[in-house]
Amino acid sequence: MSSQSVTSTSSTLFLVAIFVCFSLSSSRNPNFMQKGSSLSVEDNSDLLISADNTFACGFYSVGENAYCFSIWFTNSKEKTVVWMANRDKPVNGKGSRVSLLRDGAFVLTDVDGSTTWETNTGTTDVQKAELLDNGNLVLMDSSGKILWQSFDFPTDTLLPHQPITRSKKMISRLGRGNYSAGYFNFYFDNDNVLRLMYDGPDTSTLYWPDVDNTVTQNGRTGYNNTRIAVLDDMGRFLSSDSLQFNASDLGFGIKRRLTIDYDGNLRLYSLNNGTGLWTITWEALLQPCLVRGICGRNGICISTPKLPRCSCLPGYEMTDPSNWNAGCKPRFSITCSQSQQLKFVEFQHMNFYGNDINIYSNKTLDWCKKKCKEDCQCQAFNYRLTGEVKCHLKAALFNGCKSSTVKVSTYLKLPLNIEISEYIILNDTNLTCSSRGYKVPVTGFSSTYMARGKKLRWVYLYCFASAVGVIEFIFLASGWWFLFRRHDVLVAVEEGYRALTSQFRTFSYTELKKATKSFKEELGRGASGVVFKGVLADERVIAVKKLGDAYQMEEVFRAEVSTIGKINHMNLVRMWGFCSESKHRLLVYEYVENKSLDKLLFSENFLGWKERFKVALGTAKGLAYLHHECLEWVIHCDVKPENILLDGEFEPKISDFGLSKLFQKGFNNSKFSRIRGTKGYMAPEWASNLPITAKVDVYSYGVVILELVKGIRLSNWVVEDGEDQEAELTRFVRVVKRKIQSEEATWIEDVVDTRLNGQFSRTQIAKMVEIGISCVEEDRNKRPTMDSIVQALMACEDVSRIRTPDNLSVII
Ligand SMILES: *[C@@H]1O[C@H](CO)[C@@H](O)[C@H](O)[C@H]1NC(C)=O
Ligand SMILES: *[C@@H]1O[C@H](CO)[C@@H](O)[C@H](O)[C@H]1NC(C)=O
Ligand SMILES: *[C@@H]1O[C@H](CO)[C@@H](O)[C@H](O)[C@H]1NC(C)=O
Secondary structure, rough: HHHHHHHHHHHHHHHHHHHHHHHHHHOOOOEEEOOOOEOOOOOOOOOOOOOOEEEEEEEEEEEEEEEEEEOOOOOOOEEEEEEEEEOOOEEEOOOOOEEOOOEEEEEEOOOOOOOEEEOOOOOOOOOOOEOOOOOOOEEEOOOEEEEEHHHHHOOOOOOOOOOOOOOOEEEEEEOOOOOEEEEEEEEEEOOOOEEEEOOOOOOOOEOOOOOOOOOOOOOOOOOOOOOOEEEOOOOEEEEEEOOEOOOOOOOOOEEEOOOEOOOOOEEEEEOOOOOEEEEEEEEEOOOHHHHOOOOOOOOOEEEEOOOOOOEEHHHOOOOOOOOHHOOOOEOOOOOOOOOOOOOEEEEEEEOOOOOOEEEEEEEOOOHHHHHHHOOOOOOOEEEEEEOOOOOEEOOOOOOOEOOOOOOEEEEEEEEEOOOOEEEEEOOOOOOOOOOOOOOOOOOOEEEOOOOOOOOOOOOOOOOOOOOHHHOEEEEEEEEOOOOOEEOOOOHHHHHHHHHHHHOEEEEEEEHHHHHOOOOEEEEEEEEOEEEEEEEEEOOOOEEEEOOOOOOOHHHHHHHHOOOOOOHOOOOOOOOOEEEEEEOOEEEEEEEEOOOOOHHHHHHOOEEEEEEEHHHHHHHHHHHHHHHOOOOOOOOOOOOOOOHEOOOOOOOOEOOOOOOOHHOOOOHHHHHHHHOOOOOOOHHHHOOOOOOOOOHHHHHHHHHHHHHHHOOOOOOEEEEEEOOOOEEEHHHHHHHHHHHOOOOOOOHEEEHHHHHOOEEEEEHHHHHHHHHHHHHHOOOHHHOOOHHHHHHHHOOOOOOOOOOOOOOOOHHO
């Protein structure tokens, strides 16, 4: 029995050894193929590798059991495909092969033996196929003469030394992860100028260089009909139409590619050979909304600092929720009958390009309305007030763009009974918040910020910001529909950013279950979920937040979380990744050593003054970053001591930012009744119908900074005998204001936490109280911005020496 098992073990070992030897020998990939040989889809080591190992050529998986014969970079983190033979016709994962036939043809065959793709070299003297160091796959005869090359058939990418010429056209992919040909083209036009064009299912438009300018105004020339452009080894691009640009990291030895991305932008990328990630070193359009067609028919592109957003017009919804190119469809019908009552709704700073029925000059607004009303075809018109007054009647709405730089209004024709119930235009901040909510019946709202004894049902709120826009549209929806359904354009530029934030990744549920020892050690719990401590395989300590059930549709969740994952500031808790598997939605954060501020401020082991000031400043910096600086401006919506964590050095780190984004979309109405924000820290406008701006965070910050001074929860309620309930905060503010007004010399000593025992800086306290009081102003216009708070605190940061009983010489 035992001898038998020994024999079988040793024979198994023998077989394994043979197998290993074989696979080792077969993994030494050649860079060429002889006539009569082939590459098989089933063996993923069956590749051609260029001599310097930069490029590989073989079968690339583009979907379940779907493969394309491709060339890719071997050293990029994820295989970056630069060429595909059969992007629109993938072959089966079984039995497909690419062969160099005896007659010289290079042929891709599917599982059934049918030819999917072939070169036109059938009757030539081709001897071998070789993948060159520059990424060019060539077929050569015995003398080394090139008879066919992949460089002549670009897909969406141009490599150095691969010229784009008269007959060639680069076409973007369809979308993220979808390699088939999409709608954006890069090519030499008939006038010898290199252009970008959107060539979509129902319209096509040129969009680069600027179509409103002449060729010369765009710095191009149309007279040279050579039509050739090429990128060189140093990162310089030179074209016969005088277009010329350089990579920002100009120089030799860097691997580059020029790609027309599926968001329609043309970008030059450089590979970081250490990390395998790509960096954008040039791009054609700095404003993504200038890409025509990006949001489809009836869609509007809203320019935000970095990522464009697509929205549907009011009264419209996405035709295909997974694809913006399909645009939006109306939820109403215009019948063209005399009896239907129509109205126009104005949208400032919004323009639709093309599809004009007619253009009229020097007509009044009413005249244009009448004209559009009468014309059954007319869907809307643009009205320009600056310069020559013109109205453009539109038969279709394409290439919509909203940006503060647009000097045109769009008047949308709608049936009278479609309600654009409320939209409020704000002038006071440069943030745009799109809030979608339902009216909350609020009564008994006191002059502070409380609806006494009434349970408020809050709506979810999600704020995002638009570009430098001065004007904000806040669309409050009522009932069953809302105005601007906002979705991400899953833009390729995100891939660029993703490439820069390498640590952010997807975790599997099993991995997180293991890391947290089956969710054993609970760190805390809140409205959004329970947090557990864990340790990853690479020994990083993490905090895992398990979100409640069925948070989001997977796609939306992924997109939002990736945006949050890009936010990076020392005073914000870093998100390292997430897990989204079936029902599970988990967020993985860095673990912050110390406890949250509430546990260290309101307890026996209270914080010293230096630490309190550090917390006040760091928290302000983190919020200022969220409000003013990060990629996509974010409003926290729930600032409170519980969400401020302290590290080993008592540096504060704000947690839970961006979560307001996750609650938002893909929900039906019933799930909207959760509270965002915490009683006692919530700004008064939450209870009214006012739109939510970054000033809600400023309010909450004000409560926190005053709590840092006083050392108690000001968000509590107190009951004075027989009197009304009053918030501790209101009373505190009232008392402090009175003391300051009556110029009581000892007001600071009266308001500060007595536990500090005199060890504090009076200057800093005075400043913090001043800031705190202005932050909790009921009129949000009177509240300062986080930026100015940071400035004010930093101005008194150096007052680090603190009055102590034994060091009276440094009294401040
Ligand atoms: C046209 O462009 C080509 C390629 O850039 C250049 O070599 C040639 O000199 C140009 N011709 C003229 C007349 O400028
Ligand atoms: C990356 O490229 C630079 C520039 O050519 C080279 O000096 C360096 O050795 C490369 N690093 C790696 C890890 O290949
Ligand atoms: C915004 O500005 C416009 C005109 O400048 C004004 O009519 C409107 O009342 C302002 N709105 C607010 C909320 O201040």
